[in-house]
Amino acid sequence: MVREGFRGELERADDGIVAGRAMDGDVAAFAVLVRRYTPMMRAYTQRMLNASAEVDDIVQEAFVTAWQRLPEIEEPARVKSWLMRIVSRKAVDRIRARRPVVDIDEIDQAAPESSSPARRAETRAGIAALGAALGELPDAQRECWVLREIGGYSYDEIAEELGVPTATARGLLARARKYMIVRMEEWR
């Protein structure tokens, strides 16, 4: 069937074309975006929440919102970062719904005692070590770190997302970075 060839072409087409068609109502194009960015959106959400139970719900909500708001997008070619912002917001909404106030004491809370000597002795390459260290952070610190270092949010934006003063966001981030550096260096 002739259509088969086109399915493949659309699947490989650049974001600008695909997002442009999806804005116009082309369902097949929107499906391409879903297939293309679900893995990344799932990964980001999982790292932010440090748990996997709600990840699919959050990513699904993000896509439904994305469909509704696609006509607003100013640069269809930048649909990837646009989608990541939407899923980030959904993840934070979920977090704030069940934890309305950031525990201010988390700022001074030392990160959990380092893991077992056996684990320390293990040689872990960069991102594996990073992933493990990230999972050890207290919630608010991890969220700040993900928003900043992966999401690219500014301090003010982080503060707004989490509903805390900017100074608190900086403090959380500083703690997170300190812990992460120490853990990463241990594993070098």
Place this chain on the structure above:
Amino acid sequence: MTPQERLDLATRLEAVVRAVPGVTNLYRSGSLVSNLIGDGAAALGVRAAAGPLITITESDDRIAVEASLGVAGDVGSAVTLRAVRAAIAAATAPVAVSVHLTVAYLHDRE
């Protein structure tokens, strides 16, 4: 017309419309949702509540019929719509009818 008569008529007209060559689907207006079955994308109408997809109202001496349609791409849309109009008129005769028909989706010719 009683509500039951209106319902019966709408149901009958829906069958009449679907039988017109070139008509691929009927949608409740405001309800077009997407559906991707295997490799093909199509538009579905969702039956939020059971009931016909044709809207019937009465005004003056005639019946007003409204429908939102999917049509095949190989025949001109206007041609198909006029065929639908004729089929509806034939089904309601001798009662006069006015129609408001909109093509909401064109199925590409394969």
Place this chain on the structure above:
Amino acid sequence: MTDDRETPELRRLGLEPTDLDGHTLEELSDYLDSGRSPADPSIDGSPGCLLALDALDRLRGLGGQLIDADAANGPEVEASWVDSILSGIALDARAGRRIPFLSGDPTEDLGITEGAVRGLIRAAETEVPGLLVGRCRLDGDVAEPGAPIHITLEASIRYGESIPRLTDLLRAEVAQRLSVHTELNVVGIDIAVRGLQEPGSQKEEGR
């Protein structure tokens, strides 16, 4: 004989201000963010700071890589996942304006939606191998019979294909389909080739 001059490599990494010659990790983060400029000699001249900056720098790049690795190692995107998302989205929002057909009979009001027409325009690409249609726009008063209507659409063309040949083909196909399914007075079809299906492509207006 011991060499008691400390080199950065031998010095243990410390992250307190005492290790950082009075600077905080936050300051160093900001310094890194700003690309180490304007240059601050008190940072650049401090071995402790340089160690910490290196560590921060190493950490910085890894975040994105982590997500990329997670994405690559994650499960395949299931068809059922895609379908469950698609079953929830409404196409009516994309219907756009209603485009009427001319009729001398006041008892009939026949029309087609802008959304259906855009779908029609996209479908024209099946007759033009090597080309994909992107966004399209109908400018003009589509509800006014006979009003001049201008179509603008984007296309992506496979590397190596002749842009003029394919855009001409597409234009003809779009015009033909529009004449079959609408009564629009189409006065122009602009095709903007916005990207070849390869990186680093050029943009060209076709008329």
